[in-house]
Amino acid sequence: MDFRQLEYFRAVVDAGSVSQAAKNLDMTQPPVSLAVAKLERELGVRLLERTAQGVRPTNAGLYLLRNGGRLLADRDRIAGTLSQMGEGVVGDLRIGVEPMVINEIVADVLADFLRTWPPRCALWAPSPTRRGAGVPHPASRSRSATRPSAARWPAGP
Numbered sequence: 001m002d003f004r005q006l007e008y009f010r011a012v013v014d015a016g017s018v019s020q021a022a023k024n025l026d027m028t029q030p031p032v033s034l035a036v037a038k039l040e041r042e043l044g045v046r047l048l049e050r051t052a053q054g055v056r057p058t059n060a061g062l063y064l065l066r067n068g069g070r071l072l073a074d075r076d077r078i079a080g081t082l083s084q085m086g087e088g089v090v091g092d093l094r095i096g097v098e099p100m101v102i103n104e105i106v107a108d109v110l111a112d113f114l115r116t117w118p119p120r121c122a123l124w125a126p127s128p129t130r131r132g133a134g135v136p137h138p139a140s141r142s143r144s145a146t147r148p149s150a151a152r153w154p155a156g157p
Contacts, residue, residue, distance in 0.1 A: 003075060005039040006068040008032050009047060013065055017054040 008021065012032065015021040022029040040047050047061035057065055084090040097106055 001039060001042055003072065005035050006064075006072055008035045009039055009061075010065065010069065010072070012036055012048065012055060013057050013061065016056070020054075 008025070011021040011025055012018050015024055018033050018036070019029050022032045025032065036048065043060075043064075045060040046058050047064055048055040049058055081090055095106070
């Protein structure tokens, strides 16, 4: 089973017929029919009930539609995140500053950054016991940031 087969299967179910799915995919009917038939052979189960009025999914087809849809969505999400990583939009941003500088100079900038990127941002405070190690900053657990709670680092030992 591959993503292409899942996409064709979903298109056939959505369209209600193989010929309409092929038109929607800007393809001819034979490759779509062959891909769905191969998928059924590989899985060892009938996925579509074929009638004179078109096709509709069997119980196995409905199961594949639900779970295969999740696979396709996961693939798209992973591909999107990797693309953003390649563009430098997603990844690690590390800033090394003294705690006093954080509280007085960088606090507003960090708070604005956390408001802009809340679901993707986590702050790490330096560990007092291991050089270079870190612990999650309490502000990174919330989705929004205000200057005092999000921008202040825990006091050192």
